[in-house]
Amino acid sequence: MRNESRNELLTKVQELSFACLDMNLYLDTHPDDKKAINTYNSLCSQFIQAKCAYENKYGPLTNFGYSPSKYPWQWVCNPWPWDKEFNN
Known part of the structure; x- marks a missing residue:
């Protein structure tokens, strides 16, 4: 498997999140499918x-x-997608 970039991994997460949500909405109206x-x-x-x-x-x-965190607390340590450093 190749080493995926941050953007590629994030895009995959977003695509799968959308697909799960879309299937969830479909199943709300078609629960026996x-x-x-x-x-799903x-x-x-x-x-x-x-x-x-x-x-x-x-x-x-x-x-x-x-999401669990490693030490030190990671939530504030990484650049956000809108930060210039995100793609580096």
Whole structure:
């Protein structure tokens, strides 16, 4: 597997997050669609893996109990996507 950049990893997280949300909304109106449930569960698994890959390399994406932190506290240590240093 090639070494993905910060932007590539973040894009993958965002795409999978959107896909999970989209499937969630579909399932709200089609709760008996077994194929859609399987797709949703697969996407959720891929999202968790992508989020962990990003956070292991670049630090937490969310706080408030959704992402554990290494020492020292990482939430404030990394550049944000809108910071110039983010792409370096």
